Structure formats: structure tokens, C-alpha cells
Amino acid sequence: MRGRCTVAELPESRHAAKVLATIFDIQRFSLHDGPGIRTTLFFKGCTLACIWCQNPESLAFRPELTYYAERCIGTGACVEVCPQGAISTVRAARVDWALCTNCGLCADVCDSEALRLTGRTWDVDTLLVECLRDAAFYRSSGGGVTLSGGEAVMQHRFLAAFLPHLKAVGVHVLLQTAGEYPWHALALLQPWLDHVYYDLKCGLSQTHLALTGRDGQRILDNLGRLVASGTPLTVRMPVVPGHNTAPEEIAAIAEHLHKCGLTDIVLLRYNALWEAKLPRLAHPPAAQELAHDAALFSAVGEAFARHGIRARAAEEEHDNDKGGR
Ligand code: SF4
Ligand code: SF4
The missing domain is CATH 3.30.70.20 (Alpha-Beta Plaits)
Known part of the structure; x- marks a missing residue:
């Protein structure tokens, strides 16, 4: 990070103050959503409905009781x-x-x-103040701000107004995304993204449709475009026992990665803690009653290796280890 870190010194932000975001959580001092100490912004609303979603309260775009x-x-x-x-x-x-x-x-x-x-609405200036509270920690740790969700890219109009101000004061910006949206939404944000964590859910389109509600083709198309753009990225995959772990799923994901010229993937352990949230929700998804399976997790990594893809576990680095958003 460099430069100044107060909103008072960012006069252009006044013009963008009417653009609003809906955010359902802000985690300060996060150590698992990218390098260093970070503030993670969880944007509300998603275009997928993964049956293992760690944040089922994020799926609808509107605030909910x-x-x-x-x-x-x-x-x-x-x-x-x-x-x-x-x-x-x-x-x-x-x-x-x-x-x-x-x-x-x-x-x-x-x-x-x-x-x-x-889900609370934020304007550009107020969210900048919130994020820049920890600017000294970002600077000392090599951290920054992570955009998560839900699907943050669906609030691209807000982010296009917000991110230039973060970058103006040198804050590192990382996006966690599942890739299901029109390409122009992500293209709009690219100038201000330092790194993208790009999550692939399943290899086969019929599995993708059954488990997320979409067939995944647009996600693959957008991945290809993102790679071609040169934006630094890490492809990740949540390992969901019995759902996306079959050999043909791994083979299909490996094939997609090779087509994009990629040779690495980060595997996310399944985490069942999200099921504790279900009684609080108006429209809870079904509980899955799954658990992380260490042997299966290793087997998935070995299967990727046989297809020429280097797989590593998220906890080996600074990637989120919560089993996928
Ligand atoms: S896991 Fe991620 S992509 Fe899937 S529904 Fe949840 S927020 Fe959306
Ligand atoms: S229960 Fe629903 S309708 Fe009634 S006050 Fe609360 S949010 Fe409003």
C-alpha cells in the first residue's frame, strides 16, 4: 500500500455516493481470504444456488429477516x-x-x-471509511480488501464506483467469484482487481445444473476470457463428498483447465458449519449431512495429478479453507 488513506482526501467519491451496495457481512482482520490481514466484504445475492453453499443467507439479493x-x-x-x-x-x-x-x-x-x-445498504463513502479503518494493517501485512459473497460481481455498478477509490490509496483488491454472469460485468471491474479466486464447482454440465441450478458453460467461457486478459488468478474447487468427486468430474475440470492453459487448482475442504444457520432462515435449503473426507480429498488431488494438474489444499497457503462460499 502507499499514499493517503482517508475518504476526506478522495473528493471524487462524493459523485458516486448515491450508488448503493447490499452487503450482508463485513469481516475485519480476516486471515483466510487472501494474503495478509484483510477486510472481507460479503455482497448479498448470488446467481447460483449451490446445495452446499456456506452462506445460504446470501442467496437472495434483497435484505432478509x-x-x-x-x-x-x-x-x-x-x-x-x-x-x-x-x-x-x-x-x-x-x-x-x-x-x-x-x-x-x-x-x-x-x-x-x-x-x-x-443485508444492509452501503454507499461508496461509508464503505470506504469502513475499509480504510484497517489500512495500517493492510500495509504492514501485505493485506487488503476481499470482495466475496454471494456473487460480488453482480453488484458491478457499485464496485465500478467504489474500487477506483480503494486503488487510489494503494489497497490490494482480491475478488472471490463463481463466474456466473455476463462477461461485461467482470470486464468492467478488471482494471482494479489485483487477483481473482475463481471457483469451479463441477466438471460435467448436467452435474453442475443439478447441484447449482446452472449448467456452468458461462462460467467456463468467462474463465477463458479472464485467463486471456492476463488478470492474476487462482482456480479453486470445493471438494463436496459424493457430489463433485467422481473421476469423470475431475477429468472434465482438468480438461477445461488445460484448454485455458492452466496447470494448477486449489482444493477447498468441505465444511458443514453452514447447516447451523438453517433454523434462522425464512427459506432454508435442505441440509446435506456431509462431512469432510480426508481420504477422498487426497484421492481427488491424486486424480488431478494423473490428468496433469497440480492440486494443493487451500490451507497450504492463504486461500479460504471454508469449503467454498
Ligand atoms: S457457494 Fe458461492 S456460488 Fe454457490 S450459491 Fe453459495 S455464494 Fe453462490
Ligand atoms: S416480522 Fe417481518 S414484517 Fe414483521 S416487522 Fe419483522 S421484518 Fe417486518
Whole structure:
């Protein structure tokens, strides 16, 4: 990093202040989302619906109410303010999700944060201030800001206004993406990206369609374009036992990598912690009841090696080891 690090010294940001992003989490001091100490921004909304998604609360683009029953202290303040009559006095079944409109009024009066609106809008200036709070740590550790989600690229108009200001003060920017969007969205952001973590989910299109809701062809097309553009990137794959680990899946991914002139892949261990989030959600996806399988994980790496692709585990470096977003 170099240069100044305060928004007051970035006058152009005023012009972009009306462009808004929806972000559902900001993790400061992250050590697993790229090099050094980082601030990771989790943008809300995704174009895929992976059945193992680590952040199921990220899938919808709009802010959504979530309910943490274990935090409820039973004041009943929420019952009074709900205009839909969607909240009951029964703690274990507090919200009638069919009636809830995600207005957030109940979350505003919930002091214990049992009711929360997941997803908050940010303007360019406010998010810059938030990110630059840790500029000294980025500088001393070789860190920066990571764009994650959900699918951050779907908020490309905001990012096209936001990223130039981060880069103006020398902040390293890393994008984590799944690649399912029109190419022009990523092309717009390329000038400000220092590195891209590009996640491939499955090798075969029918598997991709069944597990993510899309056949994956556009993801492969965009990967080819990204490689051709020269943007530094790391291809990653979550190893989801029994879903994307068959020999023909590995062979297909290896073939795609070779077509792009790539010879490396980072493997992400499966992590089942996301299932703890399901009771909090209005529309929870199905639990998968899978677990990381060390032997299978090694076998996937060996299978890639037989196809001429060097595979390494995420925890061997600074890549996210949470099993895919
Ligand atoms: S795992 Fe990533 S790409 Fe898949 S649905 Fe979740 S956020 Fe989207
Ligand atoms: S977010 Fe839903 S439950 Fe809460 S006040 Fe609004 S409608 Fe009622």
C-alpha cells in the first residue's frame, strides 16, 4: 500500500455516493481470504444456488429477516411493531415467514439482536471509511480488501464506483467469484482487481445444473476470457463428498483447465458449519449431512495429478479453507 488513506482526501467519491451496495457481512482482520490481514466484504445475492453453499443467507439479493432463537430474551417488543402480524409470542416459532415482508421494523427494536435484517445498504463513502479503518494493517501485512459473497460481481455498478477509490490509496483488491454472469460485468471491474479466486464447482454440465441450478458453460467461457486478459488468478474447487468427486468430474475440470492453459487448482475442504444457520432462515435449503473426507480429498488431488494438474489444499497457503462460499 502507499499514499493517503482517508475518504476526506478522495473528493471524487462524493459523485458516486448515491450508488448503493447490499452487503450482508463485513469481516475485519480476516486471515483466510487472501494474503495478509484483510477486510472481507460479503455482497448479498448470488446467481447460483449451490446445495452446499456456506452462506445460504446470501442467496437472495434483497435484505432478509433472520431469527436467532437462542438470543431471544422474550421482551415481546417485536410483536408490537410488526405491521403484518407476523410475529407470535412463541419464542421457538417467533416469525410467520409467509407473512413477513422483510421490512426490518422488528429488528430495529430487538436489543438482543435475535431478529436481524441480513443485508444492509452501503454507499461508496461509508464503505470506504469502513475499509480504510484497517489500512495500517493492510500495509504492514501485505493485506487488503476481499470482495466475496454471494456473487460480488453482480453488484458491478457499485464496485465500478467504489474500487477506483480503494486503488487510489494503494489497497490490494482480491475478488472471490463463481463466474456466473455476463462477461461485461467482470470486464468492467478488471482494471482494479489485483487477483481473482475463481471457483469451479463441477466438471460435467448436467452435474453442475443439478447441484447449482446452472449448467456452468458461462462460467467456463468467462474463465477463458479472464485467463486471456492476463488478470492474476487462482482456480479453486470445493471438494463436496459424493457430489463433485467422481473421476469423470475431475477429468472434465482438468480438461477445461488445460484448454485455458492452466496447470494448477486449489482444493477447498468441505465444511458443514453452514447447516447451523438453517433454523434462522425464512427459506432454508435442505441440509446435506456431509462431512469432510480426508481420504477422498487426497484421492481427488491424486486424480488431478494423473490428468496433469497440480492440486494443493487451500490451507497450504492463504486461500479460504471454508469449503467454498
Ligand atoms: S457457494 Fe458461492 S456460488 Fe454457490 S450459491 Fe453459495 S455464494 Fe453462490
Ligand atoms: S421484518 Fe417481518 S416480522 Fe419483522 S416487522 Fe417486518 S414484517 Fe414483521
